[in-house]
Amino acid sequence: MLEVVHGVMGSGKSLEAIVLAHNLHNMGRPSLLLSYYKDTRFGSKVVASRLGVSWPCQVYNEKTNIPELFAQHQNPQNLERQTLIVEEAQFLTPEQAESIHRASVNYRVVCYGLRMAANGKPFPGMATLLSLADSVREITTYCACSQDKKASMHLYVENGKPVRNPDLIRIGDGEYRSVCSACYYRALEY
Ligand SMILES: [Zn+2]
Numbered sequence: 001m002l003e004v005v006h007g008v009m010g011s012g013k014s015l016e017a018i019v020l021a022h023n024l025h026n027m028g029r030p031s032l033l034l035s036y037y038k039d040t041r042f043g044s045k046v047v048a049s050r051l052g053v054s055w056p057c058q059v060y061n062e063k064t065n066i067p068e069l070f071a072q073h074q075n076p077q078n079l080e081r082q083t084l085i086v087e088e089a090q091f092l093t094p095e096q097a098e099s100i101h102r103a104s105v106n107y108r109v110v111c112y113g114l115r116m117a118a119n120g121k122p123f124p125g126m127a128t129l130l131s132l133a134d135s136v137r138e139i140t141t142y143c144a145c146s147q148d149k150k151a152s153m154h155l156y157v158e159n160g161k162p163v164r165n166p167d168l169i170r171i172g173d174g175e176y177r178s179v180c181s182a183c184y185y186r187a188l189e190y
Contacts, residue, residue: 002104004089004129006115007139008151008178013112015049016139017087020110022055029081032073033057034066036088047087060086062093067103079107089113092125101132118154118166118176120184143180153184162187 007013017033024031035047037059048054058073060066070084086092086100089111100109111133113126130136143149155177156166179187 001108001135002101002129002133003108003110003135003137004126004133005110005112005137005139006126006130007112008114008141009154009176010050010178011139011141011151012049013139014047014087015051015053017085017110017112018047018049018053018055020083021047021085024083029083030074031083031085032070033085033087034060034069035086036091037061038091057087060092060096062091062096064096065099066092066096067099070103070107074107083108083110085109086111086113089129090115090117090123090126092129094124094128097125097128097132100129104134114154116153118156119164120153141178143178143183145180145183149180149182151178151180153179153181155179155184155187164188 005013005016021031021033033047033055035057045057045059046054047057058069060069074082084107086109090113092100103109111129114123115126115130116122141151143151156163157175157177
């Protein structure tokens with residue numbers, strides 16, 4: 001079963017992934033938490049939430065055979081009781097997303113990631129995951145302008161000025177703001 005959970009930066013995806021890994025651990029259900037190798041905000045091989053909790057992880061890059069990595073770390077027995085949790089899943093290649101979907105026939109896979117980049121375009125790997133997923137859920141958060149307006153876009157701000165075509169390789173939320181569509185277009189003066 002492939003479950004995809006998406007939400008803008010700061011919506012609590014890492015926190016939820018950590019809670020899931022922790023709960024599975026307490027239930028005696030083995031899991032592997034995986035994150036993207038460039039996300040070293042909190043030190044490598046650990047997923048950390050801004051709220052202060054963390055959990056050990058393995059890391060992937062664009063060349064990683066993810067089902068193979070999972071097999072190396074998990075007991076081949078009782079696969080149906082095991083879970084692969086992927087953080088920063090927007091950096092998966094479409095081929096990796098397809099391989100994860102195939103693997104999800106044998107064990108549970110939960111992917112957390114951003115639906116779109118700061119230029120408003122879909123991440124190719126996430127687009128593939130969203131197409132193939134058995135279930136899709138959004139973690140909703142709201143724009144600073146109103147509790148009624150969902151934050152759905154990422155605005156990249158450099159030296160106080162919104163940037164229309166930011167460098168998409170950058171990661172972290174120091175200069176990204178999660179905003180509603182109205183604030184996004186207003187800031188970029190479309
Ligand atoms: Zn807004």
